[in-house]
Amino acid sequence: MRSPEPTPSERTALSALELRLGHLHVRQRLGLEHDYETHVFRKGTHFFHLENWYSVHSFIRAALWLVGLHGRGRRNARTIELRENVVLIPGLPEAFEDYTILQLSDLHLDISPGFTEVLVERTRALRYDLCVLTGDYRARTFGPFAAALEGLATLRPHLDGMVYAILGNHDSIRMVPAMEAMGYRMLLNECVRLVRGGEAIYLAGIDDAHFYRMDNFHRAAHDIPRDAISILLSHTPETYRHAAHAGFNLMLSGHTHGGQICLPGGVAVLTDADSPRSLVRGPWSYHGLAGYTSAGAGSCIVDVRLNCPPEVTLHRLRRAPAA
Numbered sequence: 001m002r003s004p005e006p007t008p009s010e011r012t013a014l015s016a017l018e019l020r021l022g023h024l025h026v027r028q029r030l031g032l033e034h035d036y037e038t039h040v041f042r043k044g045t046h047f048f049h050l051e052n053w054y055s056v057h058s059f060i061r062a063a064l065w066l067v068g069l070h071g072r073g074r075r076n077a078r079t080i081e082l083r084e085n086v087v088l089i090p091g092l093p094e095a096f097e098d099y100t101i102l103q104l105s106d107l108h109l110d111i112s113p114g115f116t117e118v119l120v121e122r123t124r125a126l127r128y129d130l131c132v133l134t135g136d137y138r139a140r141t142f143g144p145f146a147a148a149l150e151g152l153a154t155l156r157p158h159l160d161g162m163v164y165a166i167l168g169n170h171d172s173i174r175m176v177p178a179m180e181a182m183g184y185r186m187l188l189n190e191c192v193r194l195v196r197g198g199e200a201i202y203l204a205g206i207d208d209a210h211f212y213r214m215d216n217f218h219r220a221a222h223d224i225p226r227d228a229i230s231i232l233l234s235h236t237p238e239t240y241r242h243a244a245h246a247g248f249n250l251m252l253s254g255h256t257h258g259g260q261i262c263l264p265g266g267v268a269v270l271t272d273a274d275s276p277r278s279l280v281r282g283p284w285s286y287h288g289l290a291g292y293t294s295a296g297a298g299s300c301i302v303d304v305r306l307n308c309p310p311e312v313t314l315h316r317l318r319r320a321p322a323a
């Protein structure tokens with residue numbers, strides 16, 4: 001099913017978005033979304049897209065059912081774990097000591113009925129200073145997105161304070177106006193200044209770099225002072241080199257699902273990311289850049305998890321001791 005054409009109200013909202021992002025970005029994103037719909041194979045990088053091969057999804061479910069793992073895998077997918085990650089950052093402003101960021105990633109809210117309520121219950125009692133969403137709100141990579149928006153609308157009142165979000169490869173730029181109307185502040189190659197106790201750090205977000213290649217580091221970091229502490233939201237960890245050499249201190253990503261269906265010991269079979277295996281899940285570092293790749297709260301392709309629990313993550317910022 002191809003995505004429906006934008007409604008007149010959507011066109012008006014996208015026109016307003018063009019004033020902020022530039023008409024070229026919106027035009028390119030819409031055009032690429034139309035061109036890449038339903039593609040399983042595509043020339044260039046990311047040649048094979050299993051998530052778009054919908055005929056194989058039923059085969060995976062049947063195979064799991066035959067070996068007696070489907071029911072357990074579905075229960076696992078609804079048992080969302082809380083991960084806590086301490087990030088040591090040299091030169092972190094004193095006011096941001098123990099500043100806590102809740103990261104939610106790869107929600108795929110419309111893949112399984114009732115999942116949004118499970119997520120709300122998991123996050124309801126958490127305490128944090130800022131919430132960030134690192135992309136992939138829809139189950140499919142194309143087609144209708146009303147159900148995903150409905151899930152986001154249900155979730156938003158249960159998230160405290162300001163919530164910043166980016167798009168993933170499953171998301172459409174047409175979702176942005178509705179998400180912002182709900183109270184999600186989208187960062188599409190943009191940055192914001194976070195102030196606390198008279199001191200500041202910066203938060204930047206890039207558009208999808210995995211499938212659409214719409215990331216633009218120059219635009220995202222243009223207004224960040226040279227020596228400022230900065231955090232990047234990137235849907236995929238594949239941008240780790242660019243982020244490190246752009247001077248970011250921390251990068252929060254998702255996309256890989258940690259493998260989702262893994263071998264015993266959590267060994268990922270497939271990750272769908274052009275990055276080292278060490279970046280598939282959890283904390284990592286590269287040339288002074290601290291990174292974290294979330295295994296995601298939701299599930300992709302099938303609503304099953306094996307040897308790779310879903311997660312929500314609390315990142316606590318702390319000043320690194322002087323060398």
